[in-house]
Amino acid sequence: MYIKSTSLIEKDGFTEYCNTKTNFMNLDVGLLKLSKGEKFEFKACGREKAFDLLEGEIEIKINNDINLKFERASLFHDKPSVLLADKTFNIEITCLSEKSELIVQATHNEKEFGYKVWNKDDLEISISGQDQALGTCTRKVIQFFDYESFPESNMVMGEVICSPGQWASWPPHRHYQPEMYLFKFNKPEGFGVSFVGDDAIKVMNNDATCIPGQLLHPTVCAPGYIMWYCWMIPNLPNKPWVERSFDERYEWTSTNDVEISKMR
Structure with missing residues (x-):
């Protein structure tokens, strides 16, 4: 399943991508533009609820x-600030800059863990x-939280940035839980391919x-463009996201021992 939402680029307000009532994702995901x-x-x-600031300056009450105040100049060149809050909190967002944009992710969770903030200095880029494969799979990954780092949450969230022509989620992998990728490109005509x-x-x-559980899901970016995406996974009851398995046909590409043409 996938969602084509290019028409949302200029739309202010909250736009819902999916919710726990209407599809298999077990997540509420939306884009807030103010x-x-x-x-x-x-x-x-x-x-x-989790809030990932993509651009702008906001106040969170x-x-x-x-x-709290969060600021981010560019999702391609600046690390985010992230808020995760349990079911007991009302959250009000106010835009302080000319415009701002956030991804909002939510799911059911009976645990009360308060709230947690990850500022830029708390988040590492790996x-x-x-x-792998002569560097054709190089990407930057920022993982905000998962079951191992914050087991109180029923969600996983992070960002990936691919340089021009690079692959991500490679070798192709699968896991039991569904996953959503939400994409951005540094130029309006930029594109990639999501498998x-x-x-x-x-x-x-x-x-x-929207990727059902157990399906392989690599991605690739077109040459000349930067591809960014936010990845979101629900930790299902008694089945949190703690592992993934690779397609054995392509595992050999995890090394640099690949063939290149020597034709003259």
Whole structure:
């Protein structure tokens, strides 16, 4: 399954991509776009919620009591700030810059763990794939939280940045849990290809792919463009995301022992 959402680029307000009532994802995911001075409130609603700032400067008010400020110049060149809050908190977002944009992820969670903030200095960038297939799978990965680092949450969230022509999620892998990728490109005509099982889907700005569990899902970026995506996974009951398995046909590409043409 995939969601083509390119038409959302200029739309202010909250746009829902999926929710726990209508599909298999077991996640609520949406994109919030605000202009200066605009506010948007998320009620507690019995769900934990994560907020990933993509661009702009915002003020976050938690239960009308705690105030936080996040700022991010560019999702391609600047690390994010992230808020995770349990089901008991109302969250109000106010835009302080000319515009701002956030990804909001939520799911059911009966645990009360308060709230947690990951500022830029708390998040590390790891470089993956530089020793795979002559460097054609090199990407930057920022993992915010998962079951191992924050087991109180029922969600996993992070970002990947692919340089021009690079592959991600390689070798092709699968896991029991579903996953969503939400894509951005550094130029409006930029694109990539997201594979979901045997389907190859062209993705552009604000497009998303919803990936059922157990399907392989590599991605690739077109030459000349930077591809960014946010990846989101639910930790299912008694089945948190702690491992993945690779397609054995392609595992050999995990090394640099690949053939190149020597034709003259």
